[in-house]
Amino acid sequence: MGHTDATDVLVAGAGPVGLTAATELRRQGVRCRIVDRLAARLPYAKAVGIQPRTLELWDRMGLVRAALEAAAPIRGQLTYLDGAEQPRIDLVLPPEVPYGFAALPQYDTERILEEALARYGTGIERGTELVSFDQDADGVTCRLAGAAGQQEVRCRYLVGCDGAHSTVRKGLGLAFEGAALPEEYMLADVEVGWQLPPGYGVRCLHHGPDGAVDDLLVCIPLPGPGRYRMSMLVPPDLSTAHQNQNPDRDRDRDRGGEGATAGGRDAVEHGLQGGPAPELHHIQAVLDRLSPQPTTASAMRWSSVFRISHRLADRYSRGRVFVAGDAAHIHPPTGAQGMNTGIQDAYNLAWKLALTLDGTAQPQLAASYDAERRPIGQEVVGRTVRHAAHGGVQTDPADPQTLILREAQLLLSYRGSPIVDPDSDGPDGGGPDGDSPDGGAAGADADAPRPGDRAPDCTGLTQDITAHPLRLYDLLRDRGHVLLLYGTDPAESTALAAAARKASGDRVETCALLARDTTTDTTTTAAADSSAAETSAAAGSAADGSAANGSTTAGSTTGGSAAPGSAADSSPAASAAAVEGGWLPVYRDARGEFARIYRARPGTAFVVRPDGYLGARLYLPDTGHLAAHFARIFRPPTPDKHP
Known part of the structure; x- marks a missing residue:
């Protein structure tokens, strides 16, 4: 086994979350390596919704211009229940919020982040996977495998952004409790010629005699005329439930929204599946049943069957090893929360590791990552599961403005964090005498x-x-x-x-x-x-x-x-x-x-x-x-x- 020079941080997984962590670490001057098993970026528009809060973080990182130039605006949602049009949802934010909602194919998100990382002199080590690691009081010894054989890397910290089947999470022995939703879905990146307002998502639901949803079509606008990423229930001939699966299907197809993993198959059923991929006629059949206007699907760029699970790690770190993104939490894609939550995980962790590595941070700073981010993950998992079970975000009882701000991830808070001042007056949170006429x-x-x-x-x-x-x-x-x-x-x-x-x-x-x-x-x-x-x-x-x-x-x-x-x-x-x-x-x-x-x-x-x-x-x-x-x-x- 070969040896390489030590580095400060090794990031496993080069999806949006891992690339965010690596880019922000390098921007802060931290030595960092990032590895990914895949030989090239996957051309899938899997995670596409970009929340306003993510754009604010990219503003701080110097990436927002590139994202805005590549993205398409998301202006709202059109909803149809059993063919009847429902009130339109317009995604209107307060005027002081600098960015709106956007759609950006995941491969473009990864491209923008990878280009930013390259400006700091760091590239993705592709075709290289983390296979195991051990940690001690001073650092982490990681074993990597690639085309050139195995190598051992010593780092001070390891960050696992390696998806739902995370090798890092498994190596830490973290629990990942939850379950899979029974439904299977199709995803497809296609173009249609309907005359619906541009920039609006389309959600069409059909209810059976028992009142349950028995058919659905969800379309998210993508950059380009008439282009949408569509999701719908899988037909019986494409269902993987009773197919004999290739044991390596997870390695071949699943990115878990993030980096590829060495984990192979496990109990986590989440992400793109193996087996036959949907063809254009499968997509057209759903459009014929549910589309609000007659239309024809064309120009299909890719398609897949996928499963959804909801799971949450029992902790986000142990010692010098951390997990982020789908390695820490997975849930339904309702409201485009997953990738955006993972990006915020990575940013929260990166600035804390940067201060820790230069010797200026208190020991508890890095540990506050779990204290701040796990409650956020827990709330997101619970909320998206409720929305998925009850017909979508629009069924949430919150008032419309609060709902939009929350989905934009602008209401997330770290109140009660060990590194945040208490929310009170007096020497701990307010003025020196604790007497505040306005209160709070x-x-x-x-x-x-x-x-x-x-x-x-x-x-x-x-x-x-x-x-x-x-x-x-x-x-x-x-x-x-x-x-x-x-x-x-x-x-x-x-x-x-x-x-x-x-x-x-x-x-x-x-x-x-x-x-x-x-x-x-x-x-x-x-x-x-x-x-x-x-x-x-x-x-x-x-x-x-x-x-x-x-x-x-x-x-x-x-x-x-x-x-x-x-x-x-x-x-x-x-x-x-x-x-x-x-x-x-x-x-x-x-x-x-x-x-x-x-x-x-x-x-x-x-x-x-x-x-x-x-x-x-x-x-x-x-x-x-x-x-x-x-x-x-x-x-x-x-x-x-x-x-």
């Missing part, structure tokens, strides 16, 4: 984003260099933890920024947001201590060239100069130098949108995590409150000591 976290009302919630976007942030207002997500992009100080006194701002940097080992950047009615002169520079002039000059030198990103330096005399009350962004290096002398990038909430969406009062501080969730919301905080929050995540760097 940081004196916010009941609708305010709380610690653990997604940090919403907003527009209307201005500074004196940019010609157009910025979005909050423009400020957060390409950054890790960000401390947002809304309407805070300038002297307090510099003290809080310095405290955040000290508590995090220089891992937290700070931006100040001025309230709309603030009268501070944005062209005036100010110092927080007697050394401000020298620090300003140093900051200006460090930030040379940053104006191309709409940023400027603390030493500038324009409105983007960086005294509290100015309107400038700055590079990470200039920001770090400037904080030491009391200088901050400052933006104005010119339209009041930040205050409205965040229910923010002057003197409120927000900590935004690398994944875009709020870690803390503090009203009139002092440096001790910030230090207490960051102590949940960071520890002082320990040179020459690897985790």
Whole structure:
């Protein structure tokens, strides 16, 4: 058995989830390898729905433009029950949500992620599968098999994104409780010529004499004229229930929505099946029965029979080994939740491993992956099973707006997480005296984003260099933890920024947001201590060239100069130098949108995590409150000591 150099993280499985993990790790500077048994990307439009929350994460990763250019919009759903048209569902989101719903074939999702990974100098090691592993206190020894034979790889962490039949999950001995749904389905990627509104999914159900659904057609629009991915019940001649199956069918056909696995057949019946594939006449027969308009199917790109199970791992990690995506949870595809949930698994884990590997994280940070993501997986599995059993998402009793936001994955929350501040006033969650006239976290009302919630976007942030207002997500992009100080006194701002940097080992950047009615002169520079002039000059030198990103330096005399009350962004290096002398990038909430969406009062501080969730919301905080929050995540760097 050959040996290779060690790496920080080995990712098993190069589907959307594994590629997200590997790309974000490489973006954070982590050494990473990713392996997949398949010799090439599969040309299947299997998982196609892209939720708005996934697009927000891709925005942070620098991928969203490529995705938007390749995707098609999903505007809503047309529903027909026993031939009768039902009220149309329009997927309308609040105006501050930057992205809508989209459809993108899985092979394009994988292509975009693979191209992004290649920009960091890393490629997929195809034709290579993880066959076994052992872990100890210092790392994981992985055994790989490929065309060149077997090799042994030593890594600090192993991430299993290897699908429903996961070798990693089995190697950890994790339970994967659940069951298979009795129905079998056909999938097909075809074109039709009907005149239904473009961009709308189509769901047609027929009920038998007993009131149960006995026939169905679900069509998801894909990029291209008249192109849909269709699913329907399998006819008897294609059913795999009584066929003699090839023992290697799972190896040949199933990707579990993610990476291929070495597992072969097991008790998990989920994903694409072996046996005869549906032909065009099978698809046409269903269209003849259920299509709301007469139409003819053509240009079939691929088809398959597939089964659905619902299962959840009893835990998402053990020691230095983790599972994500279908390796951790599988469920019905109702609402396009599976791949998107897996992508969020991967992103949540990647930023935590990156901090852990550079020695700045508390030991419990990586362990919080299970605490945060498994409850999400549990909720998604339960919800999609209910929807599948009761006729789809539209049967959910939630009010329409809540339903749409939840399906968009914009309501997912980590409240109660061990690395998130408690949702209360006082030293743990609000102001220093615990007395908040508005009630709730940081004196916010009941609708305010709380610690653990997604940090919403907003527009209307201005500074004196940019010609157009910025979005909050423009400020957060390409950054890790960000401390947002809304309407805070300038002297307090510099003290809080310095405290955040000290508590995090220089891992937290700070931006100040001025309230709309603030009268501070944005062209005036100010110092927080007697050394401000020298620090300003140093900051200006460090930030040379940053104006191309709409940023400027603390030493500038324009409105983007960086005294509290100015309107400038700055590079990470200039920001770090400037904080030491009391200088901050400052933006104005010119339209009041930040205050409205965040229910923010002057003197409120927000900590935004690398994944875009709020870690803390503090009203009139002092440096001790910030230090207490960051102590949940960071520890002082320990040179020459690897985790």
